[in-house]
Amino acid sequence: MLKYVSRRILYTTILLLIVSLSIFYIFDLIPMDPARLICSKQCTPALVEANRHRLGLDVSVIEQWWRFIVGLFAGRTFGEDGIGQFCSAPALGYSFPRHECVTTIVANAFPFTLSLAVGAFIMWISVGVSLGVLSARKKGKFADRAASVFVLVGTSLPTFISGILILLFIVLKFNLVNPLELGDWHNPFTEPIGWLNTFFFPCATLALAYAATYTRFTRSNVIETSSEDYIRTARAKGLTERVILRKHTLRAALAPIVTIAGLDFAGLLGGAVITEGIFGLNGLGKLSIKAVTQTYDLPIIVATTLIASTLVLVANLLVDITYAFIDPRVRAE
């Protein structure tokens, strides 16, 4: 097991290095020059060159990437020698348009994204799994049909529709949240009510689509597992239906859900662009969209992209390790 985990960690690290290098190459290929963008109207080639040097773009891509990696561990001074800005480790870069270390910007945005992801995750897992189990047990009956209506609505409504509908016709119509306080940050541990005020509806919006998919997935897994021979064995032993469902069926039926849940959660931690946009949450999604479309803030784009891919890879690793604990057949190898 230890060998398996350490090997997986090694692979994940290598993969992350490759991903980060690729991101630097991709941004090098984009036909837009940050050095020219921050140049004033009386731009001369000499000024552009100076800017390029200041931004650290005058060296090869490999060199830029290597400086980035070193900065991650040792901190880094950005800009000209002497008057440069120092960002302490882990330095993800320096945003010249915002005059701030990217690490600080990301650290301010991350609590929004994390709150949104955690809240939505709890909602969609509890709703999706319990509805799925319910409709599997009542297959073909009213509860199952009602659940499939929910599934249909949830999967066919895109977040940008459902989010706006929830915002306009529930949140604002019934004055559930003061529009001026929409998107305000509250610490969930010290101000749980304020936190719920900000995050309940965005989480619900996000959870709606996921819960629908998970309902469907849980339902089919439970139905499939129920027809396994070992469930018949459990019944032949004389176990009650309750124990068969809770212990024997769910254990096997929910194992694959752990996999996709882990990956979906990690995906959300990279930022939920649309939901954050609708509810005015200054999370990672909003941050990257702004950096791409408005300020063309390369260091921020690099940082958010890398964070998202790191989270997905780490989640993958965690899911695989968790799975080995759930399924003894995986452990053996």
Place this chain on the structure above:
Amino acid sequence: MSKFLEVRNLNVSFPTEDGMVRASNGVTYSVGLGETLAIVGESGSGKSVSNLAVMGLHNPTRTEISGEAILNLKSGSVDVISADTETVRKLRGKEMAMIFQDPMSALHPFFSIGDQIAEAWHLYNKGSKADGKNKALEMLELVGIPDAAKRINDFPHQFSGGMRQRAMIAMALVNNPSLLIADEPTTALDVTVQSQILSLLKELQIKFNMAIILITHDLGVVAEFADRICVMYGGRIVEDGTVEDIFYQPKHPYTLGLLNSVPRITAGTSHRLKAIPGQPPSLINLPKGCSFAPRCEYTSKVAGGKCSTEVPTLDVKNAGHLSRCFLSTESLNNLVKDKA
């Protein structure tokens, strides 16, 4: 004297979109303590379906069951077909147990062998976790798992096929049931392992004085193991007799066909096996008369073409030997002789 299990006129059907699948039609058999009944037949003959009905393992919403299956317990008789589900559940594992064809898929892949056996024991016995584990260990030793103390925490995938079936047997017998239904217990196993499992079952049967119902399509397995044999075809029992009756004086053309299709070591190399022509009947549209008639070579010998219009009854042909055929014993014997 009444036997431990008496199944009378058991019908099991499954409603489907294409029509009613009549998997078991008026099946009657019985088995006493210490006795082994073999139920023989090809796939779809209704042998598993009838016994799953006895165990109460059919999905009640998708199955129609009628008839009687009476367990004569010390505390009185119970008809498991008409009894409520909770009563039948409490009999499962305690009074009647079942083992299945493929022990790999019949054991839960996520729980250790020891846990699965202990779980069955805890259901009907009060005791600590350690007691359950000790009981599981005792059972694993009883069924001949080598190094049982070490293997008890293994998972099913770490066991070999034969050991898995031994573990299944240990789990089924942990509460000392009076009836064990073994549904093709050796079909998925190697031939050498098959005989080990069968002798283990025989040994445990004597030890626990159990009634065993052995469901199989392998006549070789039946010969050395069973006391009585029921041959099933198209959801009906077509012949019922002792092992000697069935093997030496078969009284139904289907049994004859089955016996002819088994290779015999004395027959020599030039002897070709004879297959029964045709296909088993569809259980949705059973032939109007005898369900074997379309494949039977003797239908022309029965007066008035009765075979295709009337279902023959299961008649006593000899003491304790029943067959569902219009032909008398003599005429069948003569016909067989003529052919040979």
